[in-house]
Amino acid sequence: MALLGANPALFAAAAFLFGLAIGSFLNVVIHRLPLMLERQWRAQSADLEGRPAPAGGETYNLVMPRSRCPACKAQISGIHNIPLLSYLALRGRCAACHTRISPRYPLVELATGLAFAAVAWHFGFGLSAGLAFVFTAYLVALTGIDIDRQLLPDILTIPLLWIALIASLWQASGDAVPPADLRDAVIGAVAGYGFLWLVFQLFKLATGKEGMGYGDFKLFAAIGAWLGWQMLPLVLLLAAVVGAVVGIALLAARRLGRGVPIPFGPYLAGAAWIALMWGPQIRDHYLAFAGLG
Numbered sequence: 001m002a003l004l005g006a007n008p009a010l011f012a013a014a015a016f017l018f019g020l021a022i023g024s025f026l027n028v029v030i031h032r033l034p035l036m037l038e039r040q041w042r043a044q045s046a047d048l049e050g051r052p053a054p055a056g057g058e059t060y061n062l063v064m065p066r067s068r069c070p071a072c073k074a075q076i077s078g079i080h081n082i083p084l085l086s087y088l089a090l091r092g093r094c095a096a097c098h099t100r101i102s103p104r105y106p107l108v109e110l111a112t113g114l115a116f117a118a119v120a121w122h123f124g125f126g127l128s129a130g131l132a133f134v135f136t137a138y139l140v141a142l143t144g145i146d147i148d149r150q151l152l153p154d155i156l157t158i159p160l161l162w163i164a165l166i167a168s169l170w171q172a173s174g175d176a177v178p179p180a181d182l183r184d185a186v187i188g189a190v191a192g193y194g195f196l197w198l199v200f201q202l203f204k205l206a207t208g209k210e211g212m213g214y215g216d217f218k219l220f221a222a223i224g225a226w227l228g229w230q231m232l233p234l235v236l237l238l239a240a241v242v243g244a245v246v247g248i249a250l251l252a253a254r255r256l257g258r259g260v261p262i263p264f265g266p267y268l269a270g271a272a273w274i275a276l277m278w279g280p281q282i283r284d285h286y287l288a289f290a291g292l293g
């Protein structure tokens with residue numbers, strides 16, 4: 001531990017490897033959590049309607065059953081389940097049937113590894129880095145699930161909010177954020193939820209359409225609690241900029257019809273991560289630029 005504290009490069013390298021492993025787990029979360037929730041909802045609605053519960057089948061959670069090839073159902077052995085390396089060694093194909101494996105799996109692992117390394121380098125060994133790893137992992141999982149399902153599950157957004165609020169008890173003034181100051185975190189949670197809720201209601205009044213979901217409000221509340229209310233305008237601005245750039249790129253590539261709903265969660269998550277890392281610098285530059293700093 002002392003070694004990691006004394007050597008930032010070593011800490012960043014260790015964080016990269018740790019991030020690869022966490023990314024591998026996040027792949028499982030992104031793939032399985034929505035399916036687990038669907039099973040739950042089916043069982044609940046059957047119960048409400050007095051129908052017999054749907055057949056249970058095999059246990060299905062984040063640990064069981066072991067990962068299988070979606071094409072041939074061959075179980076993926078430990079040696080073929082090493083983040084990134086297995087994908088490269090197998091040239092992106094299943095070891096048993098040689099069906100192509102989506103590059104998304106190694107990409108999620110690599111992105112998480114790089115993000116963790118950046119966090120370690122930026123914050124150095126300590127509480128802020130540990131919390132930032134947690135925040136980053138949640139943001140990756142939420143992004144993946146929202147892209148796949150247009151869903152930001154409560155089972156992720158609510159604990160994400162709680163973790164930030166509880167951690168803010170440990171903020172001594174002047175320390176790096178996260179954790180945010182308790183007061184800033186509580187106001188951030190309320191302001192984050194309230195602001196998007198208000199935009200949603202006004203948009204609905206004006207157009208009769210629902211422009212986003214309640215999951216977005218909860219995610220923004222959590223972001224406010226993690227970074228403090230002061231960062232919320234910056235996060236919204238960054239999300240809008242990133243969203244516009246990606247939206248235009250998708251339109252240009254004709255990957256997207258007009259009027260197709262685009263999940264907002266990934267942009268919020270990406271913007272929150274940028275604000276986590278460089279928020280204070282961006283804000284200071286902006287204030288100096290505006291002649292207010």
Ligand SMILES: [Zn+2]
Nearest residue numbers: 069072094097
């Ligand atoms: Zn296979």
